[in-house]
Amino acid sequence: MSSRPDPDALGFVLIDVARMLRSAFERRIATAGLGLTPGEARTLVRIATLEGSRQLDIAQRMGIEPMTLSTYLDRLQSLGFIERRPDPADRRAKLIFTTPAAGALIASIRTEQVELMEHVTSGIxxxxxxxxxxxxxxxxxxxxxxxxxxxxxxxxxxxxx
Missing domain, CATH: 1.20.5 (Single alpha-helices involved in coiled-coils or other helix-helix interfaces)
Known part of the structure; x- marks a missing residue:
């Protein structure tokens, strides 16, 4: 057995694919004219899938710091795409929901995701x-x-x- 790491080992390949996929998604969103940063787009889509979740849970699922998420949420709220509601179980926590105004934007982001994945998975x-x-x-x-x-x-x- 060689002491050199195999660059095609499963862990390395998974990390490379995840990094490259994220980068390709960010480029697509940045050039799609949606008026959101890639981070804001990822956040909006994640909120739509985790509708009514706490901010901390969303940050953990996204693998980002709560303060980074808070910045994205502030912007999305100012644009009218999300709303924060008090958590009835914990006065200090906020639950995050998309608004009806976000529907068309989420559909546009989803279109970008689908087109990217069609390209990435071609031949499979x-x-x-x-x-x-x-x-x-x-x-x-x-x-x-x-x-x-x-x-x-x-x-x-x-x-x-």
Whole structure:
């Protein structure tokens, strides 16, 4: 076995593909004339999929800092695309919802995503794409379980204080 890392190892390929896909999406959004930054577009789409979630949960799902999300939310709210509502279970928290005004913009962003993915997945048949998606979902579930396992000792330590 060689001591040199394999640049085509699964982990490296996944990281490269994710980075390149994000970059391609950002270029598309930046040139689509939607009036949003790529970060704002990603945020709006994520809110639409997590309708009514807390700001902190959205930030975690997006893998960004809460303050970065807050900046995106401020702009999206000023444009009338989202609204923050108090969380009935926690007065300090806000729940985030899209507004009806966001519908057409979300559809435009979705069109950009679909066209990009059609280009990225050209030459791969529907059955293969479904298999890839299923395997990636399994990897995601395994990683979520790993995160939960690694968080358990910290939670136990905090509970013992």
């Amino acid at each position: 048949g529907p059955e293969e794409l479904e298999l890839i998606r299923d395997r990636l979902k399994r990897l995601r579930a395994n990683l979520c379980a790993l995160e939960e396992d690694s968080a358990a000792p910290a939670l136990a330590k905090d509970a013992g204080r």
